[in-house]
Amino acid sequence: MKRFFDLLLSLAAAVVLALPVLVVALLVRMTSSGPALYWSDRVGRNNRIFRMPKFRSMRVGTPAVATHLLVDANAHLTPIGSFLRKSSLDELPQLWSILVGDMSFVGPRPALFNQHDLIELRTQLGVHALVPGLTGWAQINGRDELPIPDKVKLDVEYLQRQSLWFDIRILWLTFVKVIRRDGITH
Template sequence: MKYSRIKPILDITISFIAMFIFCPIFLLIALLIKVDSKGSVFFKQKRIGKNKKEFYILKFRTMRTDTPQDKPTHLLQNSDIFITNVGRVLRKTSLDELPQIINILKGEMSIIGPRPALWNQYDLIVERDIYGANDLYPGLTGWAQINGRDELPIDVKARFDGEYVTRMSFSFDVEIFFKTVFTVLKSEGVREGASQSSKKVNQ
């Protein structure tokens, strides 16, 4: 049996287990967010899923309710003024991404795959079409994430996503998962706020 057929079953099984394990952490984070700032516990944003079907990704809210919508955080001017105190910790540890377990259980995402593009990141969507990366379920983490994340130019990010398409396997997913853990611990590739170089990269 092809790995592509087994992968969704593994995703759902692992996500059910993770939801059970992380339930106390979910509740604690939700409480801290409510105490720290006004607004919803969760943040929803329209993203591009498998076969370019739109869906709403879930995250713990890390920014104020008056933050500009549908724009990557690393392209915001002075993004620090929008990030909440609790949000700063959640983003540094990537704990804000935990609610995407729900997206996986709903069959909208995978644990490993290309990170879902914003609905208006047309340049990235077009580049991914070249490599067939839009034909996969987007992932909680992916090959591009551990090779530069926000620091990658659009064309390079798409090439890494394309490499994942050709190399996708159980062993490769395991490798990406454990490398993601180390990347998160070192906070590599995370950029908050626009810089001159990032503008050139992402325009």
């Protein structure tokens, strides 16, 4: 049922968002050198690595680490990078990852391939068995501001409570947070 929901919603979103996706891609290309998309190596279900696309909000050559680990993240942003991140428009290409089954709309956010502490803790607690999501319980309860143990505790809570209705609730709360720009630091 979850996969059917993801396919149906991602196909509908792809149709509705086709023009905005094209506009954002053109804006990224016009305001900085390099490709419109950045393909990030991420950890998926059962710790399998997959390539996740995002609109590029950082300059070409920025280290592949979590943004909060950069000494001055703002120095690496493209001219429209901050806007893309605050509006969450940089996440739109992840519809592709949902369509091909690497991601779901709701689940734990996929870790970067080099976030070993996060990956290890999720594996110990069984969270690695979930398909990662565009948004998740931890995302709406603190996003990047959460320490890893707290984030994983929320991921475990999602693992235990997961249902279609809980996913719908998380999607709604995500929409509200994006509109309010809550929990976005860059």
